[in-house]
Amino acid sequence: MIRSIITGVGGYLPEKILTNFDLEKMVETSDEWIRERTGIQSRHIAADDQTTSSLAILAAKDAIQNAGINGEDIDLIILATTTPDDTTPATAMRVQAALGAVNAFAFDVQAACSGFMYALSVADKFIKTKTVKTALVIGAETLSRIVDWQDRNTCVLFGDGAGAVIVKAEEISDQDNASGILDIILHSDGRLRDLLTTTGGVSRTKTAGFVHMEGREVFRHAVTNLSNVAQEIIDTTGIKLSDVDYLVPHQANLRIIEGTAKKLDIPMEKVIVTLPHQGNTSAASIPLALYEGVRSQKLKKGDLVLLDAMGAGFTWAGALIRL
Numbered sequence: 001m002i003r004s005i006i007t008g009v010g011g012y013l014p015e016k017i018l019t020n021f022d023l024e025k026m027v028e029t030s031d032e033w034i035r036e037r038t039g040i041q042s043r044h045i046a047a048d049d050q051t052t053s054s055l056a057i058l059a060a061k062d063a064i065q066n067a068g069i070n071g072e073d074i075d076l077i078i079l080a081t082t083t084p085d086d087t088t089p090a091t092a093m094r095v096q097a098a099l100g101a102v103n104a105f106a107f108d109v110q111a112a113c114s115g116f117m118y119a120l121s122v123a124d125k126f127i128k129t130k131t132v133k134t135a136l137v138i139g140a141e142t143l144s145r146i147v148d149w150q151d152r153n154t155c156v157l158f159g160d161g162a163g164a165v166i167v168k169a170e171e172i173s174d175q176d177n178a179s180g181i182l183d184i185i186l187h188s189d190g191r192l193r194d195l196l197t198t199t200g201g202v203s204r205t206k207t208a209g210f211v212h213m214e215g216r217e218v219f220r221h222a223v224t225n226l227s228n229v230a231q232e233i234i235d236t237t238g239i240k241l242s243d244v245d246y247l248v249p250h251q252a253n254l255r256i257i258e259g260t261a262k263k264l265d266i267p268m269e270k271v272i273v274t275l276p277h278q279g280n281t282s283a284a285s286i287p288l289a290l291y292e293g294v295r296s297q298k299l300k301k302g303d304l305v306l307l308d309a310m311g312a313g314f315t316w317a318g319a320l321i322r323l
């Protein structure tokens with residue numbers, strides 16, 4: 001039996017930091033409001049000459065180095081983003097060229113904040129069907145480019161960044177304790193697309209538009225969907241929740257993370273939280289949380305990790321991985 005094993009994790013955050021106090025000078029808001037309602041204190045913002053691909057390339061190089069491989073070893077690159085460099089070709093093509101990943105095929109996936117989970121699921125399928133042996137999966141965003149910096153309802157929430165993982169095929173015999181992706185469950189509900197959307201798009205308005213969100217409604221659905229899909233993946237895999245070492249949730253709002261953890265009866269000490277200094281980096285948020293977990297030595301080889309995402313669409317997803 002083949003499993004997809006994560007062998008390297010990488011991340012990159014732009015140098016420029018925008019604090020809540022900086023935002024106080026831009027819109028009618030306060031550090032106190034942002035911290036109390038979201039848990040966010042600061043976020044990273046891409047420099048003018050940085051794009052989603054330049055962030056992705058740095059995260060990917062980090063993951064490649066940590067996995068001990070070369071660009072030519074990669075068979076597949078999937079990049080999840082809502083903020084591509086160009087309308088076409090895919091941002092993944094720029095990453096492929098920069099990495100010298102000449103043996104790979106590459107494409108983008110768009111599933112908003114669940115994008116990394118969708119991309120990881122696709123990579124897992126390509127590996128399990130023996131189409132590829134080594135995949136690079138990236139979540140990368142320059143959300144600052146589609147945020148309306150005059151809209152206090154949204155501009156305080158988002159940040160830029162990129163996270164990446166190398167996933168490799170490995171033949172396993174002992175299914176119970178072997179490392180790898182146990183399962184990933186994906187969900188969507190397009191009927192709710194207007195609750196979190198952009199005010200434009202290439203075909204509709206010939207623009208990229210700006211982020212628009214019905215925050216309270218999204219919040220309500222987020223806690224329900226995140227806890228339901230987490231429970232669903234626990235039931236599907238037959239794993240006990242008490243055996244999960246860490247929850248790695250999408251980082252949108254600390255109250256959402258705490259609410260989900262509470263519903264699942266997972267103590268906050270077992271939750272990776274990057275939100276205070278990164279904000280919501282959409283598709284980059286889960287791989288950046290994995291990166292932080294590994295970097296801080298909280299996440300260790302053999303740990304059972306529950307990934308949990310929710311975003312525009314709506315899209316939501318859960319995954320169980322043994323590191």
Ligand code: UT7
Nearest residue numbers: 029030033037113152153156215216218219222252253311
């Ligand atoms: O990544 C995809 C998933 N995204 C999410 O999950 C985000 C989900 N939503 C949220 O995180 C929260 O709904 C927000 C953080 C966006 C908003 O928090 P809230 O507690 O739901 O606030 P609210 O929207 O109900 O607004 C409460 C008040 C309003 O004023 P009134 O109408 O009560 O007078 C807002 O106008 O807070 C006001 N407000 C602000 N005040 C200061 C909204 N944004 C701000 C702000 N600073 N930045």
